[in-house]
Amino acid sequence: MAKIDITNLRKTFGDDGEQIVAVDDFNLNIRDGEFLVFVGPSGCGKTTTLRCIAGLEDVTSGTIEFNGTDVTDKRARERDVAMVFQNYALYPHMTVRKNIGFPLRLSTKQTSEEIDSRVQNVTELLGIEDLLEKKPKELSGGQQQRVALGRAIIRDPEVFLMDEPLSNLDAKLRSTMRTELQELQQELGVTTAYVTHDQTEAMAMGDRIVVLNGGVLQQVGTASEVYRSPTNEFVAGFIGSPSINLFTAVVDGNTLTGPGGFSYTLEDESLVAGRDHVRVGIRPEDLTLSESGSLPCEVTVVEQMGNENFLYGKMDDIDITARIESEIRPSEGSVVEFGFAEEDLYLFDAETTEALKTKTGETDIDYDQYTQTKSVS
Amino acid sequence: MxxxxxxxxxxxxxxxxxxxxxxxxxxxxxxxxxxxxxxxPYLYISPFFILFGIFLMFPAAYTFYLSFFDYVGVSNNILLSIQMGPVVISIPEIANLEFVGLNHYERLIFRDSLFHRSLFNTSFIFLVQVPTMVILGLATALVLDAKFIRAKGLFRTLIALPVATGLVAYSTIFLLLFNGEVGLVNYVLEQVGVGAIPWLGDGFWARITLVIAVTWRWLGYNMIILLAGLQTIPEPLYEAAEIDGANRWQKFRYVTLPQLRPVLLFVIVSSTIGTFQIFAEPYVITGGGPSNATITIVQYIYNQAFLQLNLGYASAVSVILVVLVSIMSIIQIRYGSEE
Known part of the structure; x- marks a missing residue:
């Protein structure tokens, strides 16, 4: 078990000529036993950061500490980390038994009987004890995934690192494994850093979420923090499914005027004081159909989800998404109007994209308690 | 409507x-x-089969046939004559053959000490050359595959270049280099104080000279194949091994070697076949000498067939060579591909 402190991490690729900055000015403290999820679009530096923690990449500058010990210059094999790779990286020529036992054969002086019994325990924990004599190519994706997990947990490492471990599985298996991984992590209590590009996965699994973009850390927080109080427009747009509706509005006193007839009068004028333009964000779930709403929208498609409908439409040339009740199905081409509560409105600076206002209200909820009850259920 | x-x-x-x-x-x-x-379509692909039949199938089958005969001389007899009205098509016999059954094989296996000599020489070269070259080839491939090496393309080309040189040309150069009196190699050895080695004058050293020559020429070829094999090993396997605690040697032992197994097998089998067929080097560099210490099987076949015109006997040696090489290859493939 370990806490990890990353200070001023910077990682660039390429030599003298063209340098590509993968991660820049990255500071993060991972708590002991925490399940931390790195999320962001491809190329955002999340995998690079993970590989720096693993010791598979040399850092350009900055330090990485495990439990206060500087491990920046240590090799991966000296850091006591275990990693699950995206393609599992199982040794093709070894049986499941040998794959899982491999770290113990290398790094400890245990006898082969002791290793065998450890392998037995781990495979029983993962439910793959009947696959021991099979080679990786004879296994399904989900089984390979479990073998890779087995190889990671057998050593009882300080830190688990997982690089998109679920991305090669089909949707159903993915959600099963998601739950299993969380249960496993809670059972073992090992500090875990997990990389994914899927914000749903990040929200569902992480004790805390690290949102990255373009090699720069955007926000660290619990699922509800990054959802309710994003620090900037990028986080707001990346977190939440379907994603938030965003457009630019002109400020005139306390009135916001947007494309396609959008018009809204703010109760609190101070939010936009001294500005010409702001970026407006409203989550699809906060839009409600209304007789005389401030957001008119021409319906293009209505998708039925069973419990609700997703309404896709256009406000001038801006795409609008709304989640509406399943009984309501406006016909395509019709114009509907949406209203929303001001406490659900997001406002961002038009230039810096920093958040000016995020969701307010209901702030009394203890998020930590909320996430804990959520992850147990 | x-x-x-x-x-x-x-x-x-x-x-x-x-x-x-x-x-x-x-x-x-x-x-x-x-x-x-x-x-x-069959007409379009027929040239291959026609050429294959004339230049490979027929000679191979005829060699096997010939190994049961003694070649007596050129014949003027007509083997087959077809009369079609005024046109007569006749196939001449070409060779005057005398059936001897298994005599050639009996003599080869039990009585021909020069053949045994050539078998020993060839085996010696095989046993020293193939392991040396595979280990050296793997080592150079590993070095050239390493991340820190610069100008990889240049080294790769330089090491692989000898394979493009003419057999006789390079053999002649080696003949000069390893000359006992005026050769560069002995000159250098004397300068550094090792002293001259009777490269071509002593049987053992003459065989070593051949090993060096063959290794020089084929190292690059095998290195390129091994390098290609190394580059197909997925990088995540090495990373997984690093995370699992493997050091350099353990990564080589548990990842590189098992992953390279099929490529290594190919290199070993093709080198084995190549060494058993070695001819130009002993022919040019040592001439089979001194006192037959370097005569190889193919050289012996050549001598029997084209110097002494014992075509039947030479064919029998060829058949034995095919059997030997086949056995070697089968053993290697069996052992090499066991799972």
Missing amino acids: VLTAIQSTLRSSTTYQQLSDRVRYARQDLSGAVPSIPGL
Whole structure:
């Protein structure tokens, strides 16, 4: 078990000529036993950061500490980390038994009987004890995934690192494994850093979420923090499914005027004081159909989800998404109007994209308690 | 009604016909425009089979046949004559052969000490050369595969270049280099204080000279194949091994070697076949000497066939060589591909 402190991490690729900055000015403290999820679009530096923690990449500058010990210059094999790779990286020529036992054969002086019994325990924990004599190519994706997990947990490492471990599985298996991984992590209590590009996965699994973009850390927080109080427009747009509706509005006193007839009068004028333009964000779930709403929208498609409908439409040339009740199905081409509560409105600076206002209200909820009850259920 | 009338008028017009032909040819990718002759594709691929039959199948089969005969001389007899009216087609016998059954094989296996000598020499070269070259080839491939090496392309080309040199040309150069009195190698050895080595004058050293020559020429070829094999090993396997706690040697032992196994097997089998067929190097560099210490099997076949005109006996040696090489290869493949 370990806490990890990353200070001023910077990682660039390429030599003298063209340098590509993968991660820049990255500071993060991972708590002991925490399940931390790195999320962001491809190329955002999340995998690079993970590989720096693993010791598979040399850092350009900055330090990485495990439990206060500087491990920046240590090799991966000296850091006591275990990693699950995206393609599992199982040794093709070894049986499941040998794959899982491999770290113990290398790094400890245990006898082969002791290793065998450890392998037995781990495979029983993962439910793959009947696959021991099979080679990786004879296994399904989900089984390979479990073998890779087995190889990671057998050593009882300080830190688990997982690089998109679920991305090669089909949707159903993915959600099963998601739950299993969380249960496993809670059972073992090992500090875990997990990389994914899927914000749903990040929200569902992480004790805390690290949102990255373009090699720069955007926000660290619990699922509800990054959802309710994003620090900037990028986080707001990346977190939440379907994603938030965003457009630019002109400020005139306390009135916001947007494309396609959008018009809204703010109760609190101070939010936009001294500005010409702001970026407006409203989550699809906060839009409600209304007789005389401030957001008119021409319906293009209505998708039925069973419990609700997703309404896709256009406000001038801006795409609008709304989640509406399943009984309501406006016909395509019709114009509907949406209203929303001001406490659900997001406002961002038009230039810096920093958040000016995020969701307010209901702030009394203890998020930590909320996430804990959520992850147990 | 009106529509059908227009359609039928259109269909009968010549323009329509031409147009529809063009559309049809275009649809069939013009294949409709080429007359179709049954069996034409076989005609196109026949040159290979004809050449293969004449220059490989027939000589191989004829060699096997010849190994049961003694070649007595050129014959003027007619083997087969077909009379078709005024035209007579006759096939001459070419060689005057005398059937000897298994005599050649009996003599080869039990009585021919020069053949045993050549078998020993070839085996010696094989046992020293193939392991040396595979280990050296793997080592150079590993070095050239390492991340820190610069100008990889240049080294790769330089090491692989000898394979493009003519057999006789490079053999002649080695003959000069390893000359006992005026050779560069002995000159250098004397300068550094090791002293001259009787490279071509002593049987053992003459064989070593051949090993060095063959290794120089084929190292690059095998290195390129091994390098290609190394580059197909997925990087995540090494990373997984690093995370699992493997050091350099353990990564080589548990990842590189098992992953490279099929490529290594290919290199070993093809080198084995190549070494058992070695001819030009002993022919040019040592001439089989001193006192037959470097005569190889193929050189012995050459001597028997083209110097002494014992074509039947030479064929029997060839058959034995095929059997030997086949056995070696089968053993290697069996052992090498065990799972």
